[in-house]
Amino acid sequence: MPFPIQLNMHDDCLVANIYVPDTNATNLPVMVYVHGGAYVMGSGNFGYYNSLVKTQQVIVVTFNYRLGVHGFLCLGTQDVPGNAGMKDQVALLRWVNRNIASFGGNPNDVTIAGCSAGGGSVDLLTLSPMTVGLFSKVITESGSSVGYYTGAQMNPIENAKTYARILNFTNVDDIDALEEFYKTAPNALLDFSMEAQLGNAVILFTPCVERDTGTDEERFLSESPFSILSKGQYPKLPLLYGYADMEGLLQVNGFDKFHTIGDMAENFSNYLPLDLQFESEEQKEEVAKNVREFYFRDGEMNQESILEFVDYYTDILFAYPMLRGLKLRRNSNNDTVFLYEYSFVDENTPFVPNTNVRGADHCAQAIAVMDGDTTAATTEEYVQIRAMMREMWLNFIITGNPVPENSYLPEWPSVNLGWSPHMALSNNSAVNETLIVEERALFWEDIYEKHYHQPAAPSFRSEIMWRSTLLCLCLCGAAVWAESDERESKLVNTAQGAVRGYKDPEHGIFAFQSIPYASAPTGPNRFKADIPMPGLMPFTTNTQENCLIANVYIPDTEEKNLPVVVYVHGGGFQMGWGNMLVPKKLISEHNIITVTFNYRVGIHGFLCLGTEDAPGNAGMKDQVALLRWVKKNIANFGGNPDDVTIAGYSAGSASVDLLMVSKSAEGLFNKVIPESGVSTSVFTIQSDPLENARWFAKANNFTDVDDIYVLEQFYKTASFEILTKDPFFDRPDSTFEEVAKKVKEFYFGDKPVDEDNVLAYVDYFTDVIFAYSTQRSIKLMVENGHDQIYLYEYSFVDENTPVVPHTDIKGANHCAQSIAVAGEIFLQADSMTLTEEFNKLSTKIRQLWANFIKTSKPVPSGSELPAWPAVRGAWTPHIALVKLTVKRSMDPKIITINPLLSWKMWCELVLLVAVAVSRGAGLDVLEPRLVHIEQGPVRGFQDPSTGIFIFS
Incomplete structure (x- = not known):
């Protein structure tokens, strides 16, 4: 059933956005756009196509699908067969087929389009038996089903193991244990590092060839895209197909981050495409030598050879895989393919670093067709090519031909077997016979003919199931007063x-x-x-x-x-x-x-x-x-x-x-x-429960820890005394060295971790165990529409507060605010006298707590206490529980460390509320339209600036 629109990030992110022109026309053609983001990030509203919708000739649908581990973990098991994200895309297309007529669209006239990972997705969708009949035209932009970057995983099991190791899970060779790890690990852990999922031209989690798991579940892809294309066993549909001439600029920003240039110079063979296979290390090095000489000649590989790097990554990630896939399609008589090469630049196009050369960056052609920033300066040249391309794209969506008969646009024939002709979308757009990348593509043809290795379905040997979390002890204590019949009592049933x-x-x-x-x-x-x-x-x-x-x-x-x-x-x-x-x-x-x-x-x-x-x-x-x-x-x-x-x-x-x-x-x-503790605290959820159980068992001289059932029997039959031994024991340090270094520098600078720097030590553990996780949790709740969170920071000290060892500083210890609410010093000597200052603050804090318990507000209207507004965002405002003053921001130290500790969920920007909301307009002033779909009615609102109805 439909649910309230919220701008939030969560697991259940499978939402669609429908953009409908302000017309009563029906049977309009439909474009479904698949967003990019390397299969690890992005959302349906990555870009907008209002310029196309405003023509009143097309409906546009965007949507979210599961990403990263959640969408593309591929173990080949019944529970994790793979391609969850692709099956989300299929589910969306089936939903469109059943419901788009209610919005005025034609379910039999659907075009799918996408760029980058979205381009790879739509290319793959054309090959899946699950999508037959769901669309009739395809626009593939800068992505290919046969490329290792946007196509299928070469070794999905090894990718799963690699990422699990990054997350400190070690039992990766047991497929059942590995599966259980991924099935039970919290989202915050699985989404820990986007850089780990998306490294130097390597994406760990992408679509995959699925293994037959022996169930009735549909398989999105049962053999490699290369095999399907070679056999011609797929529907032959009209394609609008192409790339930008300097797609490799995508990698330039990562060169310094991943130390790419220096490492490539030393170990170039490690940077060959992953879908190449060699008989020996010598053969691999020989091919690497030839590739390096082809691109870099005899020159050095450094910042001065940046254009050669750009060409190399343009070719291996996008241009050649697309051209290779195109040739396979043409060889199997897919004869309605319109090829383009986009190379437009103008004065607003930035120079390639360390050069005076400009080039069209990754997905520049898709950006040209999308709506742009209306506030940015735009040249007349760019306005003209955008208008031309939008008309071409619209023509293709409507007719299956970017330049239909009697059009004033330059003629654009379908491509033949030799990548010719194509439309050169440049400063002087015209049909051309020779591609900018053609010589380089022919070079790769020979290498792939000899060394190509197809992606295969996951394979593994079945082993005993395991899984992981945190171990604990059981100590149940009851503190009971000595009863006396002489005391006043009450009886309750x-x-x-x-x-x-x-x-x-x-x-x-x-x-x-x-x-x-x-x-x-x-x-x-x-x-x-x-x-x-x-x-x-x-x-x-x-x-x-x-x-x-x-x-x-x-x-x-x-x-x-x-x-x-x-x-x-x-x-x-x-x-x-x-x-x-x-x-x-x-x-x-x-x-x-x-x-x-x-x-x-x-x-x-x-x-x-x-x-x-x-x-x-x-x-x-x-x-x-x-x-x-x-x-x-x-x-x-x-x-x-x-x-x-x-x-x-x-x-x-x-x-x-x-x-x-x-x-x-x-x-x-x-x-x-x-x-002082939240669900996202590091001590709250076990990261590896099975390993914890093994450690404790080993500490108690039990050795057969690798058999889950024997381990279970140990715990079920162990004496109470054994199970209540000291639960705290050392574990191997699993901190990431790089992160550890940054964190140490942040807190300690160049100073050692010793008694003289105990305050930095206290700050560190305050932040990572309590403060940061609390603020992270608050941020997530506020972003999910929680508007009744009252934040405080307790820092009261008095003469009874002990100084921090090796300093003359006092600070509020763990749970000091809880002690203040109780009005007692917990576990302190009975002889300790509470100061008047503490008693006064304690009384006020109890009043705040009591107000909240009774009214849901710590400071209700009419109270003499300082106003305490709910948090609105960025952890502000909050009340400082020291002299009861309201402050507008928290300690900036915590905010500074946030980039080191990833708090992003897998599904960012899940829902985008109506455009007018983001512009400050209330929904009640916008013209609504109600549409009935299979789940029930949904309401769309009109964007006054475009006249488009948005169902989000």
């Missing part, structure tokens, strides 16, 4: 039976402690989800496996429907218990019911083997069970089950952030207070 709470005379609140809310499975089932409690049972205070108890604290009042806050304790997911920190003053001062509780921690709570008996997240499932218990029972304590806030500190903070995104917790709470 719950679903399991009656429970008695006793009054704390110091704070005037009633405490109902050690209420079992679920039963933790023990023995062989100890890692499964909790079991609902059938009734109350005796509970002891010692550490044990079955530790799932709740503590309910209520104010001394007969009021009903009180707001409820559920506190999740911290302890690194390794230790701790519900009553580690109880905000008793919050309860007594503000009439708020508070629930604390235990959950399984460490191994008992977070062993994750991915098996039926140890699936993982037992501790998080305990938290959900507690929230469900609260929902069913809290009204009996005077609480409102529909007004529950969840809060937590450290690992508890990360927990509540995770609960916020878990479907299993939906409807169980309506406000959230994370304190």
Whole structure:
């Protein structure tokens, strides 16, 4: 069903955008444009074709498809067969076929077009049995199905292994373990490094030849594009086909980044096209010598030979693969192909670095046809060639011929077997017989005739399944007061039976402690989800496996429907218990019911083997069970089950952030207070759970860790004492050296990491463990339309705050704000006297927290506290919890380090809201149009500047 339009980044990014002219005409031809971006980036609205739509002769459709690992991981297994991104493209074309008539389009007159990876995509779409009948014309711009850059992966399994190693996964030779790694790794990890996915003229994840997995699922590509083209087993459709003369400029920006020039000079054979195969290293070096001499003659390879580099990459990445594919098509009687070579330049075209030469860059011809920047200076020459090309492209979309009969445009015949004739789209456009790249293309013809190696489907040997995450220990503690029948008490009935709470005379609140809310499975089932409690049972205070108890604290009042806050304790997911920190003053001062509780921690709570008996997240499932218990029972304590806030500190903070995104917790709470920990923190989600499980087992003298079932049996039968040993142990350092160097320079400069630089050490761990991940999470939420986030930065210190070792500086320690809310110094000597300054700030912070718990705003209207607006973007504004002042920006140090730590999701710029929104206009002033499609009605809005209706 249609869903609300939002500008956000997420997994579910398969959206289409339809641009419809302001006309009542029907059966209009349709162009579906596939965006480029090397299969790792981009979105449907990479470019716009309003200039074509404004002619009122064509409808344009753009769309998103899955990218990078998500779209093009190809393992040849049933769950990861490959080509998910290409199948998204097919799904879009099928959707267009079924629905475009509702927008006024002709489902039988669809042209597909694309540049770069989009060009490679449309070239591949012509060869797939899944697309037969979905389009009738093709515009391929700077991309080829038979090139290694925009075509099929040469070795998809090896590519998957390479990237997994980059992400610190080591068990890459076990295909099942590798598959499980990719299936369960978080998006933030899989999208970690675009440069790793898109390196020096190598894209790891592109389309692939699919292996027969023995299922009924359609295969997008069952043999190599070269084989299909050679056999002629594909529909012969009209093609508009070409490239720019200096496509290789695409690589110039990466030369310094990847140290390309120097390395090429030393190891040129490593830079030969990946789809070449040699019988020996000697043969490879001989071919490399010939190629180097052809392009660079006897000259040096340096910045002065940049034009030769550009020619080389133009040829191997784009021009020759396209010409080779074209020859294969013509040989199989695909005789309606219109070839062009774009070489237009003007005074706005930048010079090639270190030269006085200008050239047409990668996809320059596609940019000429697209809408341009109306504010940029444009020469009359460029205006004229753009107008001519747009008419040619439009003619082709409508008629299948860029220059139909009786057109005033220069004649453009279809190409013959020898790449001739072609349209030279230049400063003096005309049909030409000889291509700029022709001599170089003929040179490559001979090499490919001898050494070409076709891409093949993934092959592997089946092994035992594995997978990965983080290991933990289970320590369930219950801190229970000594009960006395002489104390004032209350009796409350719950679903399991009656429970008695006793009054704390110091704070005037009633405490109902050690209420079992679920039963933790023990023995062989100890890692499964909790079991609902059938009734109350005796509970002891010692550490044990079955530790799932709740503590309910209520104010001394007969009021009903009180707001409820559920506190999740911290302890690194390794230790701790519900009553580690109880905000008793919050309860007594503000009439708020508070629930604390235990959950399984460490191994008992977070062993994750991915098996039926140890699936993982037992501790998080305990938290959900507690929230469900609260929902069913809290009204009996005077609480409102529909007004529950969840809060937590450290690992508890990360927990509540995770609960916020878990479907299993939906409807169980309506406000959230994370304190020093988020779901994107480095300590929150295990990156390799299976390897963690192996490490702990090895540390306890268990050696048969490579058999998943034997490993599982070890954990299911190990004694409680073994499983509650010290969980902290050293692991090999897996930090990327290059990133580590940059980070060290950022924090420490040229100074050593020693006692004299402890403040830099503190800053580093503050940022990478807590501050950066919090800001990253906030950014993602704000970008997803979350407009009720109240950000704070706590930096209060007083005479009780210890100085940082080896300095005279004081700072707010981990979870210091949580201690301020409680109004107590946690785990400090009873004799410590709290300062008046701390007590005053603590009182104000509790007021802020109480306001939020009751009203969803820390500073509601009419409050005497400083105004605290919600975050609007760029982590601003926020409140500085030191003297309660509002600041407009966070510490710029955090912002500076962001480029080192990739936070981009795989699906950037997923949805683009209507054009008028981005220009500041409200949707209500735009003319709407309602169209009914198979999922339901969708509404498009008219862009006043173009008259085009946009369905986004």
